[in-house]
Amino acid sequence: MRNIKCDDCGQTFPLSETFKITEKVSCKTCAEKLLKSRKDITNEQIQRQYDPTVCANCGKDNGDWEMKKMAGLPTCEQCMTFFRNRPYPLWIKMALAGLAAIVVFSFAWNWRFIQAYTELRNFKAALLARDSEKATQSSRAAAEKVPEAKWLSAMASYFEAMQLIKEDKPAEALKLLNSCKADLPSTLTADELILLAETGVAFDNKDYEKFLLLAIQSSEKHPDSPKVLAQVASAYACKYAVTDDEQFKQKSLDFLQKARTLTEKQGGLDKFAEYENRILYRIETRNIISREEFKNKFPNGWKSQQKEQSK
């Protein structure tokens, strides 16, 4: 440790306990007196003195040997090691561990959302691949993972209803659609499907008046859809079958012709031919049977007796 004499009181003090004020060395007491009497002294003119043999941090005395400096201040080896490897406080370590635990827990807790999201991606891929069965399965699987998301369940019901309509189960489809339509996402509207299902229900209930009315309603919305026009033809054929009124027969044939012309332009003649075959059967025999019954009865399609006779 080095000592120095105070320029004011003349006493000797450890160097690290003195100050340099306007180039004069002062002990702590003299420095306080000086600063009280001289208001013109600025902060820049006051310097704390450091003893190069005493650690500025812990005060460790190194005898006559000068210590290494850190940030311009004499620092002992122990303090230097501490500053270079300053540990994080325990509460920071605990907080970090807590944070990691929360994140891990949250991932585990929300795993079902990740699974549901994966199912949604499968659903989108299936839609793009036009695989409606897989799309329906994936949307239902996603909805089961996140039952709180009503829109998801509604969307699953929507696609299930679509599937049911394809399977000729319009009553079940209608029930599903009516239960989900309020919660459907804005990108989906149930109105079209509801109309389609109601049309199917009217046919199943043999309410051909309503069947025709709904089919015409659909055709007004989609005048360029061969499928919808064929449905109108189907409804007129039903009316003809039950009333024997020739005007219904003619209208049925007219709509069928329109549908055929559009199908020839747009493609998909195979599916249309099957539907057309069933409508022609209905017109000729005045027998109304479901698609399923028709398929079972005529697995290779129906052939007109009139055509046979004319040959």
Next chain:
Amino acid sequence: MIPGFLVVIITFPGVIVHEAAHMLFCKLRGVAVLDVCFFRVGNPCGYVLHEEIEDFGTAFFVSVGPFIINSLLCILICSPAFLPVRVFGVNNPLSYFLLWLGISIGMHAFPSTGDAKALLYNAKKAIASGNMLAVVSYPIVLLIYIANIGSMFWADYLYGIAIGLGLPSLLL
């Protein structure tokens, strides 16, 4: 206008992580940390006092360390909440806690003007020796100043939301 000290109190985890990130890079690069304050109600709301850094690469990483660490933690913490809240619209307290925590940390990712000054000081010294990182750091310093001005208009908050919620939206 919400007083700055109130914003700092509400988003205190971000301040703590910011200072911890400065300290982490000091430790990684062997820079002596003379004093550290992880959080306080005052200006600055936290600080890391370290020895003068000679190597510019070290100075660069110590200055921008919080940007890296806070941004990564923001993404990590917000990600478990992203799907329930943003995709499925399911709101639960855990998700909102995670979003508060993540966005609080993300919005303190910007280095402070103090960090920018330190970076600029070191860049000026390093550029004389043709250090390319020092050249690159000039626009970064400018960006830090712009970001700090933008913080007055919630740019820091928007940044937190952008990386916490916006980034997963882009990736998924």
